[in-house]
Amino acid sequence: MDVAKELLKGTILAGARAIRWLDDGDPRGARSLAEIFPHTGKAHIIGITGPPGAGKSTLVNALISEQRRRGRRVGVIAIDPSSPFTGGAILGDRVRMGKHTLDPDVFIRSIGTRGQAGGLARSTHDACLILDAMGYDLVLVETVGVGQDEIDVVALAHTTVIVGVPGLGDEIQAVKAGLMEAGDLFVINKADRDGYEDTYRQFELMLHLRAESKALSSEHWSPPLLRAVAVKDEGIAEIVDAIDQHKAMLQHTGEFGLRSAQREREQALTLTCTEIMRSIRRNADPAILSAVEKREMDPYRASQLLIQNWQKDPDI
Amino acid sequence: MTNTHQRPLRILLAKLGMDTHTVGITIIAHALREAGMEVIFTGLKQTPEMVAAAAIQEDVDVVGISTLSAGHTRNLPKLARLLREAGAGDKLLLAGGVIPEEDRPLLEEAGVDRTFTMGSDTRDIVAYLNEWWAQQLAADA
Ligand code: B12
Ligand SMILES: Nc1nc2c(ncn2[C@@H]2O[C@H](COP(=O)(O)OP(=O)(O)O)[C@@H](O)[C@H]2O)c(=O)[nH]1
Ligand SMILES: [Mg+2]
Numbered sequence: 026m027d028v029a030k031e032l033l034k035g036t037i038l039a040g041a042r043a044i045r046w047l048d049d050g051d052p053r054g055a056r057s058l059a060e061i062f063p064h065t066g067k068a069h070i071i072g073i074t075g076p077p078g079a080g081k082s083t084l085v086n087a088l089i090s091e092q093r094r095r096g097r098r099v100g101v102i103a104i105d106p107s108s109p110f111t112g113g114a115i116l117g118d119r120v121r122m123g124k125h126t127l128d129p130d131v132f133i134r135s136i137g138t139r140g141q142a143g144g145l146a147r148s149t150h151d152a153c154l155i156l157d158a159m160g161y162d163l164v165l166v167e168t169v170g171v172g173q174d175e176i177d178v179v180a181l182a183h184t185t186v187i188v189g190v191p192g193l194g195d196e197i198q199a200v201k202a203g204l205m206e207a208g209d210l211f212v213i214n215k216a217d218r219d220g221y222e223d224t225y226r227q228f229e230l231m232l233h234l235r236a237e238s239k240a241l242s243s244e245h246w247s248p249p250l251l252r253a254v255a256v257k258d259e260g261i262a263e264i265v266d267a268i269d270q271h272k273a274m275l276q277h278t279g280e281f282g283l284r285s286a287q288r289e290r291e292q293a294l295t296l297t298c299t300e301i302m303r304s305i306r307r308n309a310d311p312a313i314l315s316a317v318e319k320r321e322m323d324p325y326r327a328s329q330l331l332i333q334n335w336q337k338d339p340d341i
Numbered sequence: 342m343t344n345t346h347q348r349p350l351r352i353l354l355a356k357l358g359m360d361t362h363t364v365g366i367t368i369i370a371h372a373l374r375e376a377g378m379e380v381i382f383t384g385l386k387q388t389p390e391m392v393a394a395a396a397i398q399e400d401v402d403v404v405g406i407s408t409l410s411a412g413h414t415r416n417l418p419k420l421a422r423l424l425r426e427a428g429a430g431d432k433l434l435l436a437g438g439v440i441p442e443e444d445r446p447l448l449e450e451a452g453v454d455r456t457f458t459m460g461s462d463t464r465d466i467v468a469y470l471n472e473w474w475a476q477q478l479a480a481d482a
Contacts, residue, residue, distance in 0.1 A: 038429065045351075111376065115380045119382070119395065134398060
């Protein structure tokens with residue numbers, strides 16, 4: 026099977042295999058990606074983030090239904106944490122999306138973080154490109170949901186949806202710390218629960234502060250605050266409307282292409298940094314490191330020497 | 342360019358039909374995760390069609406079915422056939438749970454590679470998978 030050619034035709038077996046290669050760091054993945062890359066840049070990448078248990082997977086399930094009703098083909102990447110000790114993972118987001126398994130126009134893929142911090146897996150970006158090349162109109166990316174530092178998705182997605190829920194005190198703190206500034210759309214899920222009004226007001230206040238800030242506000246977009254009961258499909262059409270409006274705004278201002286371009290540029294730099302780091306670690310002179318261990322050389326001096334040595338023979 | 346290979350085994354675990362015995366599959370899922378494998382859990386009440394479709398989307402190496410409420414002589418052969426027809430017949434197919442000895446030849450004939458029934462030690466299951474995976478990786482290298 027010519028994986029790149031087949032996945033461009035939309036063959037699921039081929040797309041699934043390409044993602045596997047890229048996730049595993051198999052060189053065949055990079056070779057396939059080279060072939061399909063010119064055909065990417067069309068799909069709308071939508072990030073869904075928020076604390077664990079907020080109902081992200083349930084919401085994604087409902088969003089898929091609504092997007093399908095609007096005739097769009099949907100790709101999903103659902104990320105769950107890998108164990109930092111064993112590398113293993115239990116990836117369970119699909120459980121909430123079971124009703125779409127047999128829809129040939131929905132592709133759902135579970136990915137483990139495999140040691141990557143920031144809420145995404147290293148291969149998330151690549152997986153988005155594959156789904157894009159397969160012709161999915163949009164890709165929903167569900168992040169791990171760790172909170173504070175989960176902002177990587179913002180750099181990846183055209184549109185970032187932040188999901189909050191009633192009754193999580195410190196969850197608000199997490200939102201304050203960065204996501205509040207980054208989100209394009211805010212959804213308070215589990216609006217059927219006690220405490221919904223309080224949470225709504227807290228979000229409203231923070232969005233108000235954001236609107237007041239020159240650095241954080243935009244003349245083209247003010248992030249809407251929406252309510253949802255994902256388990257009952259309530260509020261879902263309104264969310265998709267808002268997502269569509271955000272996309273229309275991005276296209277109108279030219280930011281859609283700009284964000285995609287910036288993402289690919291950053292990916293090129295990230296890959297470069299990763300390779301260089303690996304090469305430096307691989308080639309580090311054990312004698313220098315052991316001198317540091319024995320406190321005969323300080324880490325700064327050692328670092329200078331390691332870089333000098335590496336520059337003479339980069340091996341990359 | 343040097344690529345660091347990192348290739349954990351991926352396995353899909355599911356239950357078919359109305360079988361709601363969840364203890365065994367949960368234990369297996371945790372044991373495999375502790376052994377460094379990626380376990381994709383699709384939940385209960387799956388049909389063979391759903392399991393085959395999910396296995397392909399997830400590009401798993403192994404499909405594991407836990408079955409304790411009969412029906413295995415019908416739905417496991419069907420799953421094996423669907424996987425073959427979809428071009429995914431190379432995936433290892435395992436079953437566990439309550440599977441009478443006399444059903445095994447039929448299942449093996451139909452394409453179930455191995456069964457682990459009540460009382461199986463999870464360490465043996467892990468060892469079996471590790472060995473199979475090592476062979477796959479060696480054959481691929
Ligand atoms: C606990 C139990 C229940 C609980 C389940 C609770 C739950 N959430 O899981 C409840 C009370 C709800 C229940 C209900 C029923 N049960 Co019940 N239940 C049992 C019982 C006593 C133990 C099952 C168990 O949890 N074992 C412990 C786990 C760890 O063992 P395990 O699942 O076999 O898993 C091990 C291996 O099989 C293997 N394995 C399992 N799955 C997999 C998957 C893979 C990929 C691999 C590699 C290995 C593997 O690894 C595990 C570790 O060793 C069994 C009796 C028995 N001897 O099995 C009956 C039993 C399974 N139940 C039975 C029946 C009939 C029922 C009911 C229909 C009605 C009834 N008579 O009670 C309902 C139907 C439920 C339904 N819709 O499916 C029968 C099934 C008969 C059959 N298959 O022909 C059994 C065998 C009892 C009997 N002797 O009659 N049950
Ligand atoms: N009451 C209520 N529960 C919900 C709602 N949405 C999701 N849930 C439940 O919240 C739990 C976690 O959902 P899940 O989608 O797995 O959350 P995730 O960890 O953010 O992906 C599940 O038990 C869902 O059924 C909702 O709108 N209202
Ligand atoms: Mg989830």
